[in-house]
Structure formats: structure tokens, C-alpha cells
Amino acid sequence: MTLEPISARVEPTEDGYDVLDTTIWPTECQATVAQVLGVDASSVNVSVRRIGGSFGGKISRSHVVSSAAAVAAWKTHRPVKVSLDLKTHMTLVGGREPYYSKYKVGTDAEGKVLAIEEELTCDSGCVGNDVASGIGAAFMSSVYYCPNWLVRPMYAITNTASNTFTRAPGIVESLATMEVIMDHIAAVLGKDPLQVREINLADAGALRPGFTPVVRNVFKEDILPRLRVTADFDKRRAEVAVYNKANRWRKRGVALVPFCFNIGFDVTFRFGGLVNIYSHDGTVAITHGGVDMGQGINTKVSQIAAYILGVPLETVRVKATCTTSNANSSHQGATICSDILCLVSLVFRFVPHLRLVKRMYCVLMFGHFRLYY
Numbered sequence: 001m002t003l004e005p006i007s008a009r010v011e012p013t014e015d016g017y018d019v020l021d022t023t024i025w026p027t028e029c030q031a032t033v034a035q036v037l038g039v040d041a042s043s044v045n046v047s048v049r050r051i052g053g054s055f056g057g058k059i060s061r062s063h064v065v066s067s068a069a070a071v072a073a074w075k076t077h078r079p080v081k082v083s084l085d086l087k088t089h090m091t092l093v094g095g096r097e098p099y100y101s102k103y104k105v106g107t108d109a110e111g112k113v114l115a116i117e118e119e120l121t122c123d124s125g126c127v128g129n130d131v132a133s134g135i136g137a138a139f140m141s142s143v144y145y146c147p148n149w150l151v152r153p154m155y156a157i158t159n160t161a162s163n164t165f166t167r168a169p170g171i172v173e174s175l176a177t178m179e180v181i182m183d184h185i186a187a188v189l190g191k192d193p194l195q196v197r198e199i200n201l202a203d204a205g206a207l208r209p210g211f212t213p214v215v216r217n218v219f220k221e222d223i224l225p226r227l228r229v230t231a232d233f234d235k236r237r238a239e240v241a242v243y244n245k246a247n248r249w250r251k252r253g254v255a256l257v258p259f260c261f262n263i264g265f266d267v268t269f270r271f272g273g274l275v276n277i278y279s280h281d282g283t284v285a286i287t288h289g290g291v292d293m294g295q296g297i298n299t300k301v302s303q304i305a306a307y308i309l310g311v312p313l314e315t316v317r318v319k320a321t322c323t324t325s326n327a328n329s330s331h332q333g334a335t336i337c338s339d340i341l342c343l344v345s346l347v348f349r350f351v352p353h354l355r356l357v358k359r360m361y362c363v364l365m366f367g368h369f370r371l372y373y
Contacts (some may be wrong), residue, residue, distance in 0.1 A: 004052025
């Protein structure tokens, strides 16, 4: 659930339609409205100032509302606004997909994993348009190494409301599956669960499905040794064992469970940035392809731009995101949009004679900078 329900306003103009939408994917909103109305994408201008939260619920679901408003505006030739009440909003958006996991695991006598066969199935509801089991399969290795994988991401269609992307879609469930596997191995072999986890931790250079080889296992090298000391884990585990032995009906437990969320600048994520430096007074206006939903992305971009340009922060303004000035930007998933746009701001310093530049257009695409100025 988001604090702000989905809403959209569509106004016919002399050259198409202006759309105000509560979405974190303006480019897809533009494409959807254009497809529904049968017009060119260039005639649809989508603008987003800020939204009241998302967590995935406004990646694809907001397009249903903006398209409905667009059809009404096309039919009446008048501005149309559609705003959902909370009940309708939650019915439309759906929620996190339930998951069902089946696995087979092969290990040696010490519990070191040799092979994993896994079926990761999600319940997508009545239509499978936001299926996340494939994402989960890519993240399943977590901090561990296994030389042989066979992971089948699947989805089921059920007679329920369609579900959608939520925070870390499919990833939480796949990581939880991996931890269940570790506990299952420990139970079958009669070994300590943490010891089983330790012998399966990936070393630097280890291959993993869905991602590049491990550069450095931070959990193995830093977090686990430090946490065992700072949390007195071994001492507390011994105390738990003594307590459980002395109490038949009341039990205690303590566990140390790692989660690994891989963040990377994937080629599917791209965001543009447009910077204008006005000759009248030297003030700066910036538009970028991201959407501020409370994470402070506009503040971060303003601060970095002011620092690089050497101007007071109050002279920098961040304008609304717009598909005209920030075309083809991606949705804000995977917790990387702020970092990418801050990199777009940082690239200013590499442009020679920057203070003489009146207009610069930076596009970050496929991990490389392309500058037009």
C-alpha cells in the first residue's frame, strides 16, 4: 500500500496530450497512452513532479488509470482526471506474489552443496503480467557457492486479483528458500546450521547464476567475523543451549542468517538528465528521468550539481520529470536510480570550460556516458 493512491490527469492540446501521472515509469505511461489512443508517442507528454510512495505498485498499475483518463479526454475533448479511492487502488494494484518452492539438493558428507535443482513458482493471480520468479531465480545463490544449478522459474494463474512487483520482488522469497535449504541440510546431517552455511560461502572469483563472478564476499570476510564478536553470538548460542536443556516446554533460539542483494548498473536501467545554465543570472535548472517518491533524489542531484558547478545550492532548481526532456528513461527499480542520476551530475566536472556552457544534455545509457553540448 502507498500513502498516495494512483491518479492521473490528461488534457488534450494542440499537438497531442499532456499527462500528469503518479507513476515511476513515465516512458511506459507514454507508450501505453499512445497505444490505447492510436497516436504517436511524440504526441504524448508525460510529466511527474513527485509521488507519495511506490514500492513497485506504480510501475505498471498506474498505466491503467492514465489510459482510462486518456480515453475519456479523447472522447470529450476536455481535461479528465481520475483518482482512485484507497479500496479501488489496493484492488487494482494487488500485492506481493505468494511463492511455492520445490528443491532437490546434493551434498557431500560435510554438508558442502554439490548440486541444486529448484522449481520456484509464484502466484501471479488472474494474469501473469508482473511475474517476478525469474528475478528471484537470478538472486537465489545469495552468499553461497554451488557448482551445479538447475533453477526453473515458473508462475501459476489463479482465480485471484493480479499481483504486482513489490519491494525486492521474488528476491526475498528466493533468498529465504536458500536459507531453508541450508537448515534442511544441517537437520539431515545433524550439523550446526551456521557451520553448514560457513562451508558453503562463496570465495572471491566463484561463479554464480544470474550475475558476474564474486569479486569479494563481504559477508564471509567482514560481516560474519565482526558480528560473531560484536553480538557475542557464540556465547549467546551456548546460553540458549543450556536454557533449552533445562526447560522442557519453553525454548529459546538464536540464528545468524545472511541475505545478499546484488545491486548493479544493469543495461536495462537508463536515465537522462538535462541541465540548463541561464545566461541572465547563472542559475541552474535540472530535469532528470527519475521520480522523487520521498527518497530525496532531487535533493541529492541538486547538492552534487551545486558542488560540481561551484554555485550556491539555492540557485539550483530541479524541475518535474518529463518525457520530452528525459525521453526513454527506465522505471525506478532495484534501488539504483538515485546513484545513476548522481553519476549524471558528477559527469559535469569532466566537461571542459563548463562555466561557459549554456546547455548540456547528458544521457547515461548501457553503463556509458554520452554527452551532447
